[in-house]
Amino acid sequence: MSEIEFLSWVRGPGFQIATIIFIAGVFIRIAEILLLGRKANLAEAKGSEMSSGLRTVLTRSVPDKATFQRSAYTFTAGYIFHLGLFVTIFFYAPHILMFKDVIGISWPSLPSPVVDAFTVVSIIALLVILAHRMSNTVLRFLTTGEDYLVWLVTFLPFITGYIAFHRMWLTSPTLIAMHILSVELLIIVLPFTKLMHSFTFVLSRWYGGAISGYRGVKS
Amino acid sequence: MNNNEDKTLEEMTRDEKTHDERTLGETLRSQGISRRSFLKFCAATASMMAMSPAMIPKIARALEQARRPSVIWLSFQECTGCTESLTRSHAATIENLIFNTISLDYHHTLQAASGTAAEAAREAAMKENFGKYLLIVDGSIPLDNPGYSTIAGISNVDMLMETAAGAAAIIAVGTCASYGGIPHANPNPTGAVSVTDIIKDKPIINVPGCPPIPVVITGVLTQFLTFGSLPELDDIGRPMAFYGKSIHDRCYRRPFYDKGLFAETFDDEGAKKGWCLYKLGCKGPTTYNACATTKWNNGTSFPIESGHPCLGCSEPDFWDGGGFYKSISMPTENITKTVIYTAAGAAAAGVAIGAINRSRKNKAVASHSKTGIDDLSK
Numbered sequence: 001m002s003e004i005e006f007l008s009w010v011r012g013p014g015f016q017i018a019t020i021i022f023i024a025g026v027f028i029r030i031a032e033i034l035l036l037g038r039k040a041n042l043a044e045a046k047g048s049e050m051s052s053g054l055r056t057v058l059t060r061s062v063p064d065k066a067t068f069q070r071s072a073y074t075f076t077a078g079y080i081f082h083l084g085l086f087v088t089i090f091f092y093a094p095h096i097l098m099f100k101d102v103i104g105i106s107w108p109s110l111p112s113p114v115v116d117a118f119t120v121v122s123i124i125a126l127l128v129i130l131a132h133r134m135s136n137t138v139l140r141f142l143t144t145g146e147d148y149l150v151w152l153v154t155f156l157p158f159i160t161g162y163i164a165f166h167r168m169w170l171t172s173p174t175l176i177a178m179h180i181l182s183v184e185l186l187i188i189v190l191p192f193t194k195l196m197h198s199f200t201f202v203l204s205r206w207y208g209g210a211i212s213g214y215r216g217v218k219s
Numbered sequence: 220m221n222n223n224e225d226k227t228l229e230e231m232t233r234d235e236k237t238h239d240e241r242t243l244g245e246t247l248r249s250q251g252i253s254r255r256s257f258l259k260f261c262a263a264t265a266s267m268m269a270m271s272p273a274m275i276p277k278i279a280r281a282l283e284q285a286r287r288p289s290v291i292w293l294s295f296q297e298c299t300g301c302t303e304s305l306t307r308s309h310a311a312t313i314e315n316l317i318f319n320t321i322s323l324d325y326h327h328t329l330q331a332a333s334g335t336a337a338e339a340a341r342e343a344a345m346k347e348n349f350g351k352y353l354l355i356v357d358g359s360i361p362l363d364n365p366g367y368s369t370i371a372g373i374s375n376v377d378m379l380m381e382t383a384a385g386a387a388a389i390i391a392v393g394t395c396a397s398y399g400g401i402p403h404a405n406p407n408p409t410g411a412v413s414v415t416d417i418i419k420d421k422p423i424i425n426v427p428g429c430p431p432i433p434v435v436i437t438g439v440l441t442q443f444l445t446f447g448s449l450p451e452l453d454d455i456g457r458p459m460a461f462y463g464k465s466i467h468d469r470c471y472r473r474p475f476y477d478k479g480l481f482a483e484t485f486d487d488e489g490a491k492k493g494w495c496l497y498k499l500g501c502k503g504p505t506t507y508n509a510c511a512t513t514k515w516n517n518g519t520s521f522p523i524e525s526g527h528p529c530l531g532c533s534e535p536d537f538w539d540g541g542g543f544y545k546s547i548s549m550p551t552e553n554i555t556k557t558v559i560y561t562a563a564g565a566a567a568a569g570v571a572i573g574a575i576n577r578s579r580k581n582k583a584v585a586s587h588s589k590t591g592i593d594d595l596s597k
């Protein structure tokens with residue numbers, strides 16, 4: 001297989017396969033969760049479920065002071081790389097073109113050097129997170145194989161993207177193909193691991209907020 | 220010493236030699252090429268092929284002494300664009316003369332003879348120069364049915380095998396001969412393959428491009444004539460000297476790419492300002508060719524300079540990259556349909572699985588028995 005064939009494969013059949021698994025996985029899992037249903041609450045509602053739920057979806061993005069102080073490391077590094085993920089995925093011009101092709105809409109991009117800087121910071125944050133996880137006794141005890149897998153599939157697109165952008169060591173078609181392949185790996189793994197939180201966080205936060213809203217208390 | 224006498228003597232000897240026995244230097248001189256412009260050509264060739272300037276006199280000496288090599292040119296499933304590219308230079312360049320200096324013993328577009336006479340010329344050249352001639356091929360070879368493309372009743376694959384047997388080396392000119400090219404594009408109706416797919420036991424140099432740049436051919440010929448050796452090749456058989464860098468690496472619009480300034484359409488402000496053509500489908504980042512430096516039409520410009528994205532014509536399967544105006548980061552196939560169908564299917568499956576889960580839950584609830592005081596006393 002020549003490198004161009006490799007690139008054609010990841011852009012063609014590979015992308016199709018990964019997309020099918022990703023979409024199917026995400027939809028089935030969300031449908032399952034929604035259809036689980038909830039027991040009818042017989043208590044009288046003291047407030048609105050919806051508004052409290054929606055508010056919580058946003059407010060939970062800010063950690064409360066006590067929680068933050070307890071694990072400042074995880075929070076800071078975690079924040080940085082989540083922000084990095086957001087910026088690199090959604091504001092790098094070639095990525096926006098991909099979204100435009102798939103979902104038909106596009107938006108302005110950030111200059112490449114800015115995205116590059118976010119990538120570097122995110123890579124460092126991810127490494128810090130891994131080091132912290134491995135050096136902290138309690139964290140290491142709690143860590144499963146899945147956690148390492150999830151870390152790896154998140155890290156790979158960053159590092160391959162960085163190398164491809166700077167065209168280090170290998171030739172461009174191979175580098176770009178490896179980057180696309182790493183993203184395909186990520187989206188294939190996503191629905192079946194805790195990475196699913198990228199979708200379910202909305203549901204779980206809403207649910208938490210809704211319970212409080214129903215009871216008329218602040219979430 | 221009488222210089223004049225010497226010269227006359229030299230000229231006399233030269234005239235006595237038959238056309239074919241003349242060295243390249245002699246031929247060039249007889250065509251009125253001055254030594255100065257010949258050396259200039261050698262210098263340009265050396266720099267083009269990334270050789271040190273110290274090599275220039277060596278190249279010059281070797282080239283002057285070189286005998287005209289016999290060249291057989293086979294055209295299979297092709298459009299003659301490659302031949303056009305090599306022969307339609309607007310001015311008589313030295314590159315061109317070098318090309319004219321080879322003994323092109325068979326080329327069914329360029330030769331005067333046709334039919335049996337042409338085939339006889341090929342056979343004679345093969346016999347006379349067995350093991351020494353250069354074979355140039357353009358066009359792909361159909362394997363599905365030999366009748367798809369024949370010359371004088373001989374199928375392409377048979378002619379290639381027969382002619383390759385006595386070749387010192389093969390140059391596959393154009394993307395079709397190098398990688399199958401357009402005939403090989405999906406769904407490849409003729410079962411077209413490249414020269415390397417068929418010939419395994421000869422040195423093969425791929426000079427892809429649709430069409431390839433003329434000086435690349437003369438560059439390879441020069442090296443072959445000068446050193447009797449073949450240039451260093453990359454992993455898909457292309458001379459490194461020409462295909463070692465990508466279009467993107469040498470593109471003058473690169474600073475715009477780096478800054479993230481792109482033309483969105485062919486006539487917007489960005490296009491007028493000469494911004495990067497990535498969004499218009501430019502394949503420069505994944506295409507290895509010399510266009511950005513050697514340029515086309517006697518060094519006038521190259522496609523990106525006239526505002527058109529690179530098509531990636533020197534790469535295998537460039538025709539199947541999902542469209543010339545689709546950028547590299549886009550999937551090649553229509554993914555929107557896949558997304559919609561999968562989502563619909565998966566939603567249905569999710570509902571079904573949800574229903575099963577529910578009935579399981581209900582069953583569990585129904586079969587649930589409470590532990591009473593009696594159970595505890597058991």
Ligand code: SF4
Pocket residue numbers: 466467468470471472473474476494495496497501502503504523528529
């Ligand atoms: S126009 Fe094409 S080759 Fe030039 S910088 Fe842009 S993407 Fe690269």
Ligand code: SF4
Pocket residue numbers: 428429466506507508510521522523528529530531532533
């Ligand atoms: S710019 Fe690209 S498509 Fe155009 S001739 Fe050069 S390599 Fe081929």
